[in-house]
Amino acid sequence: xxxxxxxxxxxxxxxxxxxxxxxxxxxxxxxxxxxxxxxxxxxxxxxxxxxxxxxxxxxxxxxxxxxxxxxxxxxxxxxxxxxxxxxxxxxxxxxxxxxxxxxxxxxxxxxxxxxxxxxxxxxxxxxxxxxxxxxxxxxxxxxxxxxxxxxxxxxxxxxxxxxxxxxxxxxxxxxxxxxxxxxxxxxxxxxxxxxxxxxxxxxxxxxxxxxxxxxxxxxxxxxxxxxxxxxxxxxxxxxxxxxxxxxxxxxxxxxxxxxxxxxxxxxxxxxxxxxxxxxxxxxxxxxxxxxxxxxxxxxxxxxxxxxxxxxxxxxxxxxxxxxxxxxxxxxxxxxxxxxxxxxxxxxxxxxxxxxxxxxxxxxxxxxxxxxxxxxxxxxxxxxxxxxxxxxxxxxxxxxxxxxxxxxxxxxxxxxxxxxxxxxxxxxxxxxxxxxxxxxxxxxxxxxxxxxxxxxxxxxxxxxxxxxxxxxxxxxxxxxxxxxxxxxxxxxxxxxxxxxxxxxxxxxxxxxxxxxxxxxxxxx
Numbered sequence: 001x002x003x004x005x006x007x008x009x010x011x012x013x014x015x016x017x018x019x020x021x022x023x024x025x026x027x028x029x030x031x032x033x034x035x036x037x038x039x040x041x042x043x044x045x046x047x048x049x050x051x052x053x054x055x056x057x058x059x060x061x062x063x064x065x066x067x068x069x070x071x072x073x074x075x076x077x078x079x080x081x082x083x084x085x086x087x088x089x090x091x092x093x094x095x096x097x098x099x100x101x102x103x104x105x106x107x108x109x110x111x112x113x114x115x116x117x118x119x120x121x122x123x124x125x126x127x128x129x130x131x132x133x134x135x136x137x138x139x140x141x142x143x144x145x146x147x148x149x150x151x152x153x154x155x156x157x158x159x160x161x162x163x164x165x166x167x168x169x170x171x172x173x174x175x176x177x178x179x180x181x182x183x184x185x186x187x188x189x190x191x192x193x194x195x196x197x198x199x200x201x202x203x204x205x206x207x208x209x210x211x212x213x214x215x216x217x218x219x220x221x222x223x224x225x226x227x228x229x230x231x232x233x234x235x236x237x238x239x240x241x242x243x244x245x246x247x248x249x250x251x252x253x254x255x256x257x258x259x260x261x262x263x264x265x266x267x268x269x270x271x272x273x274x275x276x277x278x279x280x281x282x283x284x285x286x287x288x289x290x291x292x293x294x295x296x297x298x299x300x301x302x303x304x305x306x307x308x309x310x311x312x313x314x315x316x317x318x319x320x321x322x323x324x325x326x327x328x329x330x331x332x333x334x335x336x337x338x339x340x341x342x343x344x345x346x347x348x349x350x351x352x353x354x355x356x357x358x359x360x361x362x363x364x365x366x367x368x369x370x371x372x373x374x375x376x377x378x379x380x381x382x383x384x385x386x387x388x389x390x391x392x393x394x395x396x397x398x399x400x401x402x403x404x405x406x407x408x409x410x411x412x413x414x415x416x417x418x419x420x421x422x423x424x425x426x427x428x429x430x431x432x433x434x435x436x437x438x439x440x441x442x443x444x445x446x447x448x449x450x451x452x453x454x455x456x457x458x459x460x461x462x463x464x465x466x467x468x469x470x471x472x473x474x475x476x477x478x479x480x481x482x483x484x485x486x487x488x489x490x491x492x493x494x495x496x497x498x499x500x501x502x503x504x505x506x507x508x509x510x511x512x513x514x515x516x517x518x519x520x521x522x523x
């Protein structure tokens with residue numbers, strides 16, 4: 001029950017953040033549309049955001065939490081505080097240097113990540129200017145991620161999960177109230193990102209202070225724990241965030257396509273990130289400290305059972321979410337973004353990208369579950385192999401799929417990039433799952449065959465309903481915002497009843513999704 005309760009806390013906090021994220025994106029879409037200027041901002045935001053996911057949510061947290069769990073298991077409070085102080089000082093100093101380099105080298109970074117802008121001097125300069133403003137976000141959010149890792153290790157999940165709300169509020173505020181004070185107006189969003197980072201870090205510090213865990217930053221390059229974290233971080237730079245690397249490759253390729261391609265992919269990814277963030281990241285956040293503790297205490301049965309539970313919950317969520325995003329891609333785009341400057345053509349193009357990208361959602365969620373099975377055991381090399389393989393495969397898939405689309409004058413080649421990312425995600429998961437089982441750390445429980453059939457039957461019934469109802473009951477393009485919201489809510493609400501009802505009829509019960517105590521066995 002502890003894992004499901006913690007996951008519910010993180011999911012509810014993340015849900016609030018994601019809802020505000022949709023409000024944020026809707027405001028941006030209505031006020032700025034899908035244009036060269038919005039493409040410039042999304043590139044300027046994506047670069048530090050990519051680094052944030054690589055470090056704050058990816059490489060650093062996956063290396064730091066297991067080491068922190070190891071120090072906690074020793075029971076030496078002084079050594080634990082020393083570790084936190086040294087990590088804070090070393091991480092902060094390194095990030096200051098990285099931030100300074102990023103600000104000074106902004107044009108070079110834009111040339112690397114969006115080379116298609118080199119032939120558009122105005123858009124290139126606009127992107128570089130905004131990147132100088134947004135790049136310090138990586139410093140602020142990485143320190144916030146460090147603080148959140150400490151809080152999570154002590155079972156305090158709510159505050160770190162709630163902090164992204166502040167970023168969304170900052171962006172909404174700058175978009176609505178600040179655009180008229182900047183030239184070009186899109187630059188207001190860049191300042192909103194910087195402000196949001198300050199607020200996210202500031203929110204974490206009082207919680208640490210109340211617990212008596214506020215670090216006193218000190219340089220600690222030679223500290224044993226710091227060096228161990230750094231050693232673990234290096235390989236996880238690829239293994240933890242291969243999905244983000246693939247999406248960044250998409251941005252690079254999209255910069256060569258028609259204006260709006262980056263924005264269409266961005267809005268598709270934002271919708272995909274709703275279930276991925278609310279459930280996938282929540283599961284990963286909760287399962288990592290638990291797995292690290294089980295491993296540190298040699299509880300092999302509990303370790304395997306925790307992974308099995310997380311995979312059951314992940315599949316339970318991923319299947320209906322995939323059906324909804326793939327089948328309702330265009331209605332969702334109409335409902336959330338299809339107003340004012342976001343034209344019907346933008347809705348269709350973004351919808352095509354979402355439908356293709358949604359096919360990889362189950363893999364993206366399950367990667368979030370399976371990868372901690374390696375990192376909690378301080379095995380950072382195996383995920384790197386899977387990550388690099390998937391990343392290379394993504395480039396190959398892009399060359400084949402997008403190349404064929406361009407040669408045949410297909411009007412939406414950006415959707416091919418989304419499909420390539422989905423295929424690469426499945427390859428990444430398949431390799432991780434296979435190698436995790438081969439390591440002997442995880443053995444699926446015997447009921448998976450029946451559970452898979454139950455999910456398949458229920459998911460098929462849901463898909464049939466969504467496909468029929470979305471084509472026969474509602475005309476989203478010609479409806480008001482209230483009518484669109486009501487239509488989507490009805491489709492999803494009835495679909496949820498069908499899915500859960502079918503699962504109950506097939507024999508699935510709520511207790512089947514609860515984490516259950518496992519007798520501790522020393523291995």
